Amino acid sequence: MANDVFVWIEQSDGTVDPIAWEMIGAGRGVADALGGGVTACVLGDGVDGLAQEAIQRGADEVILVDDATLLAYRLEPYAATLIKLAQEHEPAVFLMGASSQGRELAPYIAAKLGVGLAADCIEIGVDGGSLVATRPALAGNIMTKITYSDGRPQMATLRRRVFAPLDPDSGRDGQVVTAGAVLSEDQIHTKLVETLTQEGQVNLTDANIIVAGGRGVGGPEGFEPILALAEALNGAMGASRAAVDADWIPYVHQVGQTGKTVQPDLYIAVGISGAIQHLAGMKTSKVIVAINKDTEAPIFKMASYGVVGDLFKIVPALTEEFKKRLGK
Amino acid sequence: MNAIALVKHVPDTAQLSSAMDGLRLMAEGPRIINPWDEYAVEECLNLKEAHGGQVTVLSLGPAEAAEALKQGLAMGADQAVLLSDPAFEGGDTLATARALAAAVAKIGDWDIVIAGRSSLDGESAQTAIQVAALLDVPQLTYVARIREIDFEAKTITVERMLEGGREVLTSKLPCVVSVVKEINEPRYPSFIGIRKAAKATIPTWTADDLGLDAATIGAAASGVQWPEISLPPARESECEIIAGDSPEAIATALVDKLMAEKII
Numbered sequence: 001m002a003n004d005v006f007v008w009i010e011q012s013d014g015t016v017d018p019i020a021w022e023m024i025g026a027g028r029g030v031a032d033a034l035g036g037g038v039t040a041c042v043l044g045d046g047v048d049g050l051a052q053e054a055i056q057r058g059a060d061e062v063i064l065v066d067d068a069t070l071l072a073y074r075l076e077p078y079a080a081t082l083i084k085l086a087q088e089h090e091p092a093v094f095l096m097g098a099s100s101q102g103r104e105l106a107p108y109i110a111a112k113l114g115v116g117l118a119a120d121c122i123e124i125g126v127d128g129g130s131l132v133a134t135r136p137a138l139a140g141n142i143m144t145k146i147t148y149s150d151g152r153p154q155m156a157t158l159r160r161r162v163f164a165p166l167d168p169d170s171g172r173d174g175q176v177v178t179a180g181a182v183l184s185e186d187q188i189h190t191k192l193v194e195t196l197t198q199e200g201q202v203n204l205t206d207a208n209i210i211v212a213g214g215r216g217v218g219g220p221e222g223f224e225p226i227l228a229l230a231e232a233l234n235g236a237m238g239a240s241r242a243a244v245d246a247d248w249i250p251y252v253h254q255v256g257q258t259g260k261t262v263q264p265d266l267y268i269a270v271g272i273s274g275a276i277q278h279l280a281g282m283k284t285s286k287v288i289v290a291i292n293k294d295t296e297a298p299i300f301k302m303a304s305y306g307v308v309g310d311l312f313k314i315v316p317a318l319t320e321e322f323k324k325r326l327g328k
Numbered sequence: 329m330n331a332i333a334l335v336k337h338v339p340d341t342a343q344l345s346s347a348m349d350g351l352r353l354m355a356e357g358p359r360i361i362n363p364w365d366e367y368a369v370e371e372c373l374n375l376k377e378a379h380g381g382q383v384t385v386l387s388l389g390p391a392e393a394a395e396a397l398k399q400g401l402a403m404g405a406d407q408a409v410l411l412s413d414p415a416f417e418g419g420d421t422l423a424t425a426r427a428l429a430a431a432v433a434k435i436g437d438w439d440i441v442i443a444g445r446s447s448l449d450g451e452s453a454q455t456a457i458q459v460a461a462l463l464d465v466p467q468l469t470y471v472a473r474i475r476e477i478d479f480e481a482k483t484i485t486v487e488r489m490l491e492g493g494r495e496v497l498t499s500k501l502p503c504v505v506s507v508v509k510e511i512n513e514p515r516y517p518s519f520i521g522i523r524k525a526a527k528a529t530i531p532t533w534t535a536d537d538l539g540l541d542a543a544t545i546g547a548a549a550s551g552v553q554w555p556e557i558s559l560p561p562a563r564e565s566e567c568e569i570i571a572g573d574s575p576e577a578i579a580t581a582l583v584d585k586l587m588a589e590k591i592i
Contacts, residue, residue: 074497075467100490104469107454111422111461116551119452136560137451139341141350145556154551189466193485193496205491209592233592251510257341257448258509260491265591276344283563287589289582290567303567305585307578317579325583326592 003036019097209235216271274299329381364444402517418547
């Protein structure tokens with residue numbers, strides 16, 4: 001319908017990426033302002049159980065497309081199906097999480113529909129019946145307000161962990177409709193050969209707590225106390241570019257402009273001076289702790305709490321203290 | 329083999345400082361070839377070295393954007409094309425992609441278009457994907473390695489780097505690929521390359537040259553506008569330095585503070 005908000009429910013092997021619930025949360029506010037509903041688009045193979053979950057999470061309607069070609073995410077079949085759904089239902093707004101998948105799916109769909117799209121937004125709202133968004137650019141050094149032309153749907157990808165999901169409500173009612181996939185397997189040019197899982201341990205973008213090390217840790221073994229603290233906090237381990245470039249730790253841990261952008265509740269920067277490129281990837285974290293021996297390090301300007309001292313003494317002491325408090 | 333690298337001339341974020349904030353850098357800062365696009369040029373050159381053929385570097389921007397193309401020529405690209413026309417100005421990623429897609433079609437007989445993951449300034453990471461959509465060819469994003477490419481059979485196998493790990497995909501040529509920095513180590517231009525690039529005359533194509541209607545490009549055709557660009561709000565919190573007589577005392581004081589924040 002003309003005032004509805006489409007939300008894509010990203011899932012893998014039947015498990016919904018939490019970013020999708022954040023999108024319903026964000027979409028709810030937009031739909032209420034437009035006087036429409038939230039339509040969740042669930043695509044996959046064997047995912048019919050997710051439809052009720054999406055309704056409990058705040059969707060008014062679910063369009064379920066269950067098809068073998070949609071088992072694992074691929075751009076071609078997912079885009080073709082979502083384009084057809086958007087053409088048939090003519091939503092006003094179409095939101096996706098700014099995940100790896102969302103950030104390739106959204107521009108492809110926007111190009112085929114010939115509509116405007118803003119990437120990696122951190123605020124959205126409605127002004128005069130039209131979407132408005134705010135997004136950072138230039139390594140987080142400028143903020144850009146985005147307005148949209150008349151074409152519908154107005155599209156945006158939204159940054160992870162910025163928009164609040166709604167609490168699940170098992171009493172919510174909603175409508176589930178089914179639709180078919182658009183492409184058959186022989187019409188899809190791209191095939192998934194395999195997934196290499198050796199790097200699958202690090203999920204920085206989802207982590208509530210990140211402990212990151214930089215040049216100050218001095219070498220690969222310097223990451224041992226960092227990892228111990230991260231594990232004590234059930235968090236993930238990050239790193240600055242300097243530490244990655246020195247081959248002390250793999251790139252998958254890198255936070256910053258050329259690595260991952262993260263927004264945890266707690267970011268503990270250890271031996272990281274705080275180059276602008278690193279700050280770009282973590283400065284919107286809720287609470288930042290800096291541990292550094294250099295009182296002049298720029299990271300202290302970003303931090304809520306700072307400790308000036310020897311990280312090899314402070315970090316193990318912190319690990320012990322947290323273990324004690326958390327009953328480990 | 330005919331490979332096209334998409335490059336953008338962008339403000340150099342390494343120049344950001346207290347004296348050069350984001351707004352000033354956008355307006356008057358020094359510009360460089362988008363560093364991600366150097367990986368795209370390098371990958372095209374690697375393909376040429378392995379398979380023969382031709383590498384074209386393609387950019388859209390004002391006349392100064394030719395500097396980014398000269399960097400590509402200096403690295404070893406065979407030719408460069410600049411899309412420059414006041415009609416292109418103010419375009420969003422889709423309006424820009426329409427011009428780039430038309431230029432790729434005009435270059436013709438191409439096998440692969442390679443672009444960097446995103447640009448340093450806009451950071452949308454949308455343009456290359458939209459070029460693929462407009463050309464109606466497969467798009468492979470976040471590519472960390474081209475495992476196999478067969479220009480006769482028109483097939484490609486790549487490793488993509490995703491949030492949770494790597495994924496291996498096969499697809500068909502022609503296609504558009506966007507690359508991450510793991511894919512290679514961009515070469516430094518040789519002296520001969522730099523001299524050759526300095527002397528090169530780079531053809532400029534306008535909207536007319538591409539047969540594009542002004543209503544489909546630039547600000548007129550943009551689905552989004554950016555009426556306000558501002559500096560990000562400064563972080564409000566003053567840093568509270570936690571001190572103590574021993575590491576244990578500091579740890580206790582800091583953990584007290586963090587537990588009180590109710591984030592753990």
